[in-house]
Amino acid sequence: MTEETQAVDQNIAFPQLNKPAPQFSAKTTDGPRSLDDYKGKWLVLFSHPADFTPVCTTEFMAFARNYEKFQALNADLLGLSIDSNYAHIAWIRSIKVNFGIDIPFPIIEDLSMKVAHAYGMIQPGASDTSAVRATFIIDPDGVLRAMVYYPLSNGRSIDEFLRILEALQTSDANGVATPENWKPGDKVIVPPPATTKEAEERADQGYDYTDWYFSKKAL
Numbered sequence: 001m002t003e004e005t006q007a008v009d010q011n012i013a014f015p016q017l018n019k020p021a022p023q024f025s026a027k028t029t030d031g032p033r034s035l036d037d038y039k040g041k042w043l044v045l046f047s048h049p050a051d052f053t054p055v056c057t058t059e060f061m062a063f064a065r066n067y068e069k070f071q072a073l074n075a076d077l078l079g080l081s082i083d084s085n086y087a088h089i090a091w092i093r094s095i096k097v098n099f100g101i102d103i104p105f106p107i108i109e110d111l112s113m114k115v116a117h118a119y120g121m122i123q124p125g126a127s128d129t130s131a132v133r134a135t136f137i138i139d140p141d142g143v144l145r146a147m148v149y150y151p152l153s154n155g156r157s158i159d160e161f162l163r164i165l166e167a168l169q170t171s172d173a174n175g176v177a178t179p180e181n182w183k184p185g186d187k188v189i190v191p192p193p194a195t196t197k198e199a200e201e202r203a204d205q206g207y208d209y210t211d212w213y214f215s216k217k218a219l
Contacts, residue, residue: 014120021045021136021144022118026080029088030106033078035142042075042169043138044161047121051083051091055155059133061101062158073165074140077105082116085109137165139172174219187216 015022025034035043046063048056063077070077081088088107095101108115116122121134133150145168150156167178176188192213193199199212207215 015118015136015144015147017144017147019144020142021138022115024108024115024118026108026110026115027085028078028106028108029085029092033106033108035138038076038078038138038140039142040140042073042140042165043078044070044075044135044165045078045080045119045138046133046135046156047080047116047119048133049152050081051087052094055153056081057091057095057099059155059158060103061095061099063105064101064103066158066162067104069162070165073162073169075165078108079105080108080110080115080121082110082113084111135161137161137168139168170219176217176219179216187218190215190217 021035023035025032046059048059050056060079063079067077083091085107088109092103092107095103110116113122119134119136121132132152133154133156135146135148135150135156136144137146139145146164148156148161163181163183166184167182170182170184170188171177174188176190178188179186182188187208190207192215193202202212202215203209205215207217209215
């Protein structure tokens, strides 16, 4: 790694889980938007490398097809790339003409890369000029709860973002954790005991018990 690359890497900002999400104010295809506009709702903020690219087109259509499912979970969608609003609008219209799908959520114009840098979307190891495929789930209090980065070559699974959103909401509401590939209706994980006495009592507490540290229950 060269000294120049090291200097660039040291200047990359990466948001942190369970900390306030970076603030932003930006121009979008639906007018000005800021993080504060989404207070009281969950926000799924996602970046894509460029408009008029095939992988990004499939992702945007998938987000659009699932838009009502996100809305049912009190979640809004907000896209971003470093392209201009004019490019965004032309791309939205192209998707409508070629695929018959309306894009019902706004897209941030980030020509200055200000938002992209604040969220660590620009990564020299992947691209110096495009935002990587990054997705951030922000809760109604503006706290960053989940983030996922994908390479430029591979599209995301929108179903996974719906799944993790429902899992986060379930954990918040019930004080539990969720196992691998948890879906609504599956049993959840009971937090492990914090003391030896509690560990000894766990087997008799009516849970789906495997061991003192591993118990499940139905909601």
